[in-house]
Amino acid sequence: MSIAVEYQDEQVLVVVKPHDLLSVPGRGPDKQDCLWHRVLRDFPTARIVHRLDCATSGLMVLARDADSHRELSRQFRERETRKRYQALVAGRPAGDGGVIDWPLRCDWERRPLQIIDPAEGKSARTEWQLLDSDGEQSRILLHPVTGRSHQLRVHMQALGHPILGDAFYAPPEVQALSPRLLLHAERLGFQHPLTGEAMDFESPPPF
Numbered sequence: 657m658s659i660a661v662e663y664q665d666e667q668v669l670v671v672v673k674p675h676d677l678l679s680v681p682g683r684g685p686d687k688q689d690c691l692w693h694r695v696l697r698d699f700p701t702a703r704i705v706h707r708l709d710c711a712t713s714g715l716m717v718l719a720r721d722a723d724s725h726r727e728l729s730r731q732f733r734e735r736e737t738r739k740r741y742q743a744l745v746a747g748r749p750a751g752d753g754g755v756i757d758w759p760l761r762c763d764w765e766r767r768p769l770q771i772i773d774p775a776e777g778k779s780a781r782t783e784w785q786l787l788d789s790d791g792e793q794s795r796i797l798l799h800p801v802t803g804r805s806h807q808l809r810v811h812m813q814a815l816g817h818p819i820l821g822d823a824f825y826a827p828p829e830v831q832a833l834s835p836r837l838l839l840h841a842e843r844l845g846f847q848h849p850l851t852g853e854a855m856d857f858e859s860p861p862p863f
Contacts, residue, residue, distance in 0.1 A: 659691060659694050663855075667721060669720055670717050674713055675837060677710065678690035701720050701721060703722075706803075709805075712839045714859060715844040715857055723850075738843065738846070739845075740841075742795065754783075755784075756783075757782075758811060760777045760805075761777040769806070770804070780807050780811070782811045784799070784812075785797040794817065819838055823837070
């Protein structure tokens with residue numbers, strides 16, 4: 657499967673990652689197929705700047721040279737990028753939006769799962785907004801202020817509204833509502849690493 661390219665120039669490449677595809681290779685020969693390796697076929701100097709969960713689809717930016725990689729990595733590290741996700745969750749959250757501020761850490765005995773741990777977890781902050789709901793399911797916007805592993809999935813599950821199709825954190829009846837995780841990185845913004853121009857991209861969710 658080829659990777660959809662939203663934008664390209666000499667410094668950056670913006671693509672849409674399909675769901676159930678690793679961002680980078682994992683351990684073992686069966687985990688070598690990934691977005692990065694597929695992109696390298698057409699853009700041999702591309703470098704990974706950030707990642708999406710394997711199950712999550714959506715926008716990613718890659719750098720095409722070392723200087724751009726350094727600058728884009730700095731923007732992600734300093735939380736200067738603009739990220740927004742869309743998800744379908746079980747039930748209807750109370751209210752029209754809010755902030756989830758629950759620290760996360762790895763559940764070492766069940767890696768790669770993450771758990772909420774106020775004592776030893778790292779700060780994790782998610783802003784959410786309700787778009788629509790029929791009471792059984794809700795469509796929401798998610799803005800991860802921090803970028804912890806599985807942050808959106810754990811926060812929504814802990815709020816009592818797991819994401820549909822989430823094989824890690826949703827109960828079986830919610831997993832069964834979708835053959836894939838219904839979480840999509842729909843908006844990504846950053847400053848161009850060479851010109852400093854603000855660049856914003858949107859990719860509508862395929863669900």
